Amino acid sequence: MSRHRINLIIFLIILTFPLFDRTSYHLDVAVLIGIFSILSIGLNVLLGNTGQISLGHAAFFGIGAYTNALLTRDVGFSFWSSLPISSLFTGIIGYGIGLTSLRLKGHYLAMATLAFGIITSTIITEWTELTGGTGGFRNIPYPAIGSFRFDSGVKYFYLVWIFVIFIFLFTENFLSTRVGRALKAIHKNEDVANVLGINPTKYKLKIFGLSAIYAGVAGALFANHSNFISSESFSIMVSVSILCMITIGGLGKTWGSIMGASLLTLFPEIIRYVVSSPFFSQSVRRALTNYSYHLFIYGILMLLVIVFLPGGLISIFQGKGARSQNARS
Amino acid sequence: MDIAQLIVNGITMGCIYALVALGFHLIYNATGAINFAQGEQVMLGGVLSVTLMVMLRLPLPLVFLLTIIFAGLMGLVYERIAIHPVLHISELMIIMGSIAASIILRNGIFIIWGDEEIPFPPFSQRPPFEIFGVSIFPQSLWIIGVTLITVSLLWIFFRFTLMGKAIQACANNHIGARLVGISPSKIVAYIFVFAGGLSAIAGIIMSPITFAGGPLGTIFAVKGFTASILGGISSSAAVVFGGILLGILEFFIASYISSGYRDVIALAILIVILTLKPEGLFILKRKS
Amino acid sequence: MKKIITIIGICTGCLLILQLIMATVTYAQFKVGVLMAATGVYAPLGGASKAGALLYIDRFNEKGGFKGEKIDVIFEDYEGDPAKAITLGKKLIDEKVIAILCGGNTVGTLAVRPLTEQAKIPQINVSPRSPVTAEDLVVSKFSFQTVHENEVDAQKIGDYLKSVGVKKAAILYDSNQYGTSGAMFQYDYSKKIGIEIVVREKYQKGDRDLTPLLMPARKAGAEAVIVWGTLPTPAIIAKNIKDMGWKVLMIGSVGMGSPKMVELAGDAAEGVLFTSALRYGNPLPGEKILINAHQAKYGKPPSYFTALGWDAALLLVEAIKSTGGSKDPLKIRDALENIKGVEGACGIYNMSPADHAGLSKDSLHIIQIKGGKWVPLD
Numbered sequence: 001m002s003r004h005r006i007n008l009i010i011f012l013i014i015l016t017f018p019l020f021d022r023t024s025y026h027l028d029v030a031v032l033i034g035i036f037s038i039l040s041i042g043l044n045v046l047l048g049n050t051g052q053i054s055l056g057h058a059a060f061f062g063i064g065a066y067t068n069a070l071l072t073r074d075v076g077f078s079f080w081s082s083l084p085i086s087s088l089f090t091g092i093i094g095y096g097i098g099l100t101s102l103r104l105k106g107h108y109l110a111m112a113t114l115a116f117g118i119i120t121s122t123i124i125t126e127w128t129e130l131t132g133g134t135g136g137f138r139n140i141p142y143p144a145i146g147s148f149r150f151d152s153g154v155k156y157f158y159l160v161w162i163f164v165i166f167i168f169l170f171t172e173n174f175l176s177t178r179v180g181r182a183l184k185a186i187h188k189n190e191d192v193a194n195v196l197g198i199n200p201t202k203y204k205l206k207i208f209g210l211s212a213i214y215a216g217v218a219g220a221l222f223a224n225h226s227n228f229i230s231s232e233s234f235s236i237m238v239s240v241s242i243l244c245m246i247t248i249g250g251l252g253k254t255w256g257s258i259m260g261a262s263l264l265t266l267f268p269e270i271i272r273y274v275v276s277s278p279f280f281s282q283s284v285r286r287a288l289t290n291y292s293y294h295l296f297i298y299g300i301l302m303l304l305v306i307v308f309l310p311g312g313l314i315s316i317f318q319g320k321g322a323r324s325q326n327a328r329s
Numbered sequence: 330m331d332i333a334q335l336i337v338n339g340i341t342m343g344c345i346y347a348l349v350a351l352g353f354h355l356i357y358n359a360t361g362a363i364n365f366a367q368g369e370q371v372m373l374g375g376v377l378s379v380t381l382m383v384m385l386r387l388p389l390p391l392v393f394l395l396t397i398i399f400a401g402l403m404g405l406v407y408e409r410i411a412i413h414p415v416l417h418i419s420e421l422m423i424i425m426g427s428i429a430a431s432i433i434l435r436n437g438i439f440i441i442w443g444d445e446e447i448p449f450p451p452f453s454q455r456p457p458f459e460i461f462g463v464s465i466f467p468q469s470l471w472i473i474g475v476t477l478i479t480v481s482l483l484w485i486f487f488r489f490t491l492m493g494k495a496i497q498a499c500a501n502n503h504i505g506a507r508l509v510g511i512s513p514s515k516i517v518a519y520i521f522v523f524a525g526g527l528s529a530i531a532g533i534i535m536s537p538i539t540f541a542g543g544p545l546g547t548i549f550a551v552k553g554f555t556a557s558i559l560g561g562i563s564s565s566a567a568v569v570f571g572g573i574l575l576g577i578l579e580f581f582i583a584s585y586i587s588s589g590y591r592d593v594i595a596l597a598i599l600i601v602i603l604t605l606k607p608e609g610l611f612i613l614k615r616k617s
Numbered sequence: 618m619k620k621i622i623t624i625i626g627i628c629t630g631c632l633l634i635l636q637l638i639m640a641t642v643t644y645a646q647f648k649v650g651v652l653m654a655a656t657g658v659y660a661p662l663g664g665a666s667k668a669g670a671l672l673y674i675d676r677f678n679e680k681g682g683f684k685g686e687k688i689d690v691i692f693e694d695y696e697g698d699p700a701k702a703i704t705l706g707k708k709l710i711d712e713k714v715i716a717i718l719c720g721g722n723t724v725g726t727l728a729v730r731p732l733t734e735q736a737k738i739p740q741i742n743v744s745p746r747s748p749v750t751a752e753d754l755v756v757s758k759f760s761f762q763t764v765h766e767n768e769v770d771a772q773k774i775g776d777y778l779k780s781v782g783v784k785k786a787a788i789l790y791d792s793n794q795y796g797t798s799g800a801m802f803q804y805d806y807s808k809k810i811g812i813e814i815v816v817r818e819k820y821q822k823g824d825r826d827l828t829p830l831l832m833p834a835r836k837a838g839a840e841a842v843i844v845w846g847t848l849p850t851p852a853i854i855a856k857n858i859k860d861m862g863w864k865v866l867m868i869g870s871v872g873m874g875s876p877k878m879v880e881l882a883g884d885a886a887e888g889v890l891f892t893s894a895l896r897y898g899n900p901l902p903g904e905k906i907l908i909n910a911h912q913a914k915y916g917k918p919p920s921y922f923t924a925l926g927w928d929a930a931l932l933l934v935e936a937i938k939s940t941g942g943s944k945d946p947l948k949i950r951d952a953l954e955n956i957k958g959v960e961g962a963c964g965i966y967n968m969s970p971a972d973h974a975g976l977s978k979d980s981l982h983i984i985q986i987k988g989g990k991w992v993p994l995d
Contacts, residue, residue, distance in 0.1 A: 023711045024707045024710070024711055025704065025707045025708035025710075025711045028703075028704050028707050029704065032704070047421075051421055053421065053424060055428075100600065100603070100604060103603075103604055103607075104603055104604070104607070105420075106420040106421075106424070107357075107361075107362060107363035107420065107424060108363075108603055108607065110363065110365075110424050111363060111551070111554050111558075111599075111603075112599075112600055112603050114551060115551060115555075115596040115599050115600055116596075116600070118547075118548070118551060118592065118593075118596055119592075119593050119596050119597065122589075122590070122592055122593045122821075123590075123593060125792065125821075126589045126590060126593075126792060126821075128749075128792075128797065133792065133793070133794070133797075134724055134792070134793040134794055135723070135724055135727070135747075135749060135793070135794030135797070136699055136724050136727060136728065136794075138727070138752075139752075226700060226703050226728075227731070228699065228700075228703065228727075228728050228731070229700070230699045230700070230724055230728070232697070232698040232699060232700065233698070233700045236547055240428065240432060243425075243428065244429075244432070247425055247429075290440070290656055291656055291657070291696055292436040292439035292440050292444065292656070293436070293440060295432060295435075295436040296432070296433060296436035296437055296439075296440060298432065299429050299430075299431075299432030299433035299436060300429075300433055302425070302428075302429040302432065303410065303411055303426065303429040303430065303433065306411075306414075306415060306422060306425050306426050306429060307410075307411075307414045307415065307426075310418075310422070331832055331836070334828070334832065335828075335829065335832075338826060338828055342826065443660075444656065444657065444658075444660070445660060445661065445849075445877075446848075446849045446881060448880050448881045448882075448883065450883070456862075457859075457860045457861075457862055459862065464860060464861050464862045466860040538825065538826070538856075539825040539826075540825075540849060540881060543849070544658070544823070545823065545825075548823065580826075580828075580829055583829040583830075584829035584832070584833075588818065588819065588820055588821065588824065588827075588829060588830055589792055589819050589820070589821055591821075591824075592821075
């Protein structure tokens with residue numbers, strides 16, 4: 001059974017989800033998983049495949065979201081024309097951040113991107129005239145084709161997941177081309193890559209840009225889904241959780257990104273269900289639904305994965321060859 | 330006089346940043362790694378000490394001692410489980426390890442102590458006194474005093490004790506150190522204990538002003554890092570100056586430019602320094 | 618190959634089990650959703666409101682409920698994050714609640730508003746609407762609140778300052794919606810009654826030292842410092858003022874009404890004033906019922922935010938009673954809008970189509986912190 005057939009089957013199953021379940025809450029969660037999958041795939045291409053650290057990735061998510069929100073609500077663009085603009089704009093900023101990656105390596109780059117994340121998050125919160133700050137940006141219109149609006153859970157589910165599938169296919173394809181292999185070479189050893197004729201500078205800049213474009217797309221989908229966004233959704237904590245998603249899911253693996261995004265988004269929801277059964281006492285219930293517990297567990301999972309299973313959880317499904325490949329270099 | 334007041338307040342906060350920056354410096358020198366959990370270790374110092382002081386009603390010196398010891402131990406645990414296993418794999422993994430540790434520590438603290446601020450009684454109850462129109466509150470003096478003592482003790486340790494010199498040797502030359510019988514991995518462990526203790530001290534002395542607990546861990550890590558980059562992460566004296574400088578700078582920015590964008594400007598300065606003079610303002614020559 | 622089939626099988630199995638769990642959720646009739654920010658930065662507010670609401674509902678159920686039918690509460694914690702509030706709001710609506718008691722921070726209630734409007738169920742908020750833009754001023758048909766609106770609060774503060782002869786004041790406000798809105802109303806009202814605002818500065822919730830904002834205020838001769846925001850920052854401001862050795866009047870809005878203020882500020886809180894719907898030392902009957910109930914269960918007096926939650930539940934129950942026990946959300950909404958003379962812990966509510974807050978300036982009081990206790994000045 002070829003890998004492509006397996007992918008196809010899994011995608012088909014995902015697409016049949018709304019047939020099982022039409023509650024708006026569950027569809028909401030499924031949409032969020034899709035959006036965070038796109039975000040994670042983008043970060044993974046940067047971090048897992050090329051080894052460049054971005055600790056403030058939620059910043060790009062936010063830039064994409066607010067740009068799209070502004071374009072669709074205040075400037076009057078349709079979602080389909082604003083999406084390329086906001087994604088490209090986010091990509092350009094990503095490219096700019098990529099310039100710092102030329103001078104900074106490793107830990108310094110990590111700190112610089114963290115600083116960038118905090119700066120962006122603060123600007124979003126403070127520049128209330130533009131973004132609404134913590135009060136939020138409201139009444140963002142739904143995407144529409146003619147008179148058909150993507151306003152219900154089911155419609156938006158399909159919208160987002162079709163995007164996810166396209167992005168997945170694009171990424172997998174992209175990574176298997178010469179470019180993808182070049183990125184991997186840069187990840188393993190920049191100097192050797194240089195000697196082999198690969199220009200790390202050109203690639204690093206472009207990959208920062210590309211990764212930011214993914215985040216921009218995710219941001220746009222997010223903004224026009226909730227028709228309300230506020231600065232809380234773009235904080236450093238979100239950057240950290242995306243990082244957890246790809247680490248736990250599997251660095252460098254596209255399926256790993258989706259798996260990580262699913263796991264970390266579903267986890268609190270599953271806990272909510274499990275805990276609402278009468279088996280659990282009031283205090284246990286209160287403890288387990290506390291967000292800090294969830295994050296604590298993600299942290300531990302992340303550490304366990306780093307130390308014992310660097311290929312991520314997805315490597316359990318992908319066979320021994322893929323397991324220790326990407327992270328250990 | 331306004332400027333004098335700002336400077337005094339700035340130095341106070343700057344001392345805290347200096348202690349955190351020292352932690353960064355120690356770890357960076359020994360491992361080449363940036364400790365992302367440094368901020369959380371500061372918060373740990375705060376919440377631990379407040380529990381000892383308020384719930385167990387222990388006297389202040391004992392609180393200091395116990396908190397530093399415990400924080401040091403936590404530093405060791407952190408190093409063993411999150412840094413040591415990945416130290417020789419790749420830089421990326423070390424970063425991820427230290428980020429994972431910071432998540433665990435931060436949320437562990439939230440689970441045990443809650444995520445709200447906890448009031449911490451000031452060390453001495455005297456009212457603030459005025460010198461030349463500048464109001465100095467007693468906690469300020471405590472902070473500056475404890476910082477001076479800590480930095481001096483550390484300096485003596487590294488200059489004059491065998492262990493201190495061993496650590497320095499290790500930082501400069503792993504292989505050479507091994508040749509004379511110093512085990513680098515043990516040294517690294519000791520460094521993390523020290524850094525943990527340093528952060529704890531910072532956490533204790535700042536809590537009467539900033540309260541113990543709360544979501545300040547990340548921003549303290551970033552500011553501590555900013556301070557060390559500002560000064561020059563390779564030198565302990567430089568990072569201390571960097572901390573003080575950052576403290577004063579922040580207050581001036583808040584006063585004359587904007588309080589809301591204060592952090593943004595400080596961070597922008599960080600990025601500028603990282604790009605233009607990463608070895609720091611107080612370092613004259615580039616360290617290879 | 619086998620691995621793949623196993624995975625697919627497990628996933629499908631999980632989905633089906635989830636379906637089953639959902640289907641067995643019993644549909645008790647009087648289902649009420651309580652959506653509050655019980656953890657996170659706004660926990661002192663949302664958590665207290667949750668406690669208040671649940672306290673009222675528990676006592677109501679103990680006394681028999683609606684002719685034997687009890688109220689079934691579904692509680693969700695949105696942690697202060699409006700995006701989570703939207704998701705959880707959808708969840709509650711899926712579960713067919715007949716009303717949502719919502720709050721902890723303003724933006725959470727604003728995020729949920731379009732949902733309850735679409736689902737046509739009443740939403741009773743414990744956080745003020747805090748209008749900043751013109752569109753915010755539109756009264757939503759389905760949203761009500763038990764908290765005084767910022768405009769009324771600002772007027773109360775302004776009137777008090779005028780009455781003690783203050784001519785120059787400084788406003789320090791939180792950068793969030795609540796603070797921004799409050800500062801706006803405060804500024805406008807001060808101009809109206811002739812108080813000069815010499816400094817109007819915004820602060821971030823994470824700020825730990827506000828001396829840079831206070832020094833210019835002192836220099837400009839401010840006789841009062843008005844603080845619009847929620848803890849912990851007002852406590853820090855109080856401490857800063859004390860450390861500066863500045864003897865100035867400090868007054869805050871209802872957002873300061875948490876017992877943590879005294880905890881965090883210690884001695885510095887002495888003499889600080891704030892507005893509150895509760896009278897503490899000298900309570901009115903509605904408040905007394907809450908105090909007794911709260912004291913009995915928790916052994917300590919309730920905070921202002923507890924009272925907001927209590928009143929939200931109280932209003933809902935009274936509205937349902939006045940429809941004769943109806944479970945129709947539309948009828949309940951109409952009943953809420955027609956509430957007149959209902960006494961809660963925060964005062965007497967008189968709702969109307971134009972006023973969904975129902976409380977007047979008179980039910981707001983000026984409280985002073987004296988000796989660590991709250992003493993009403995009127």
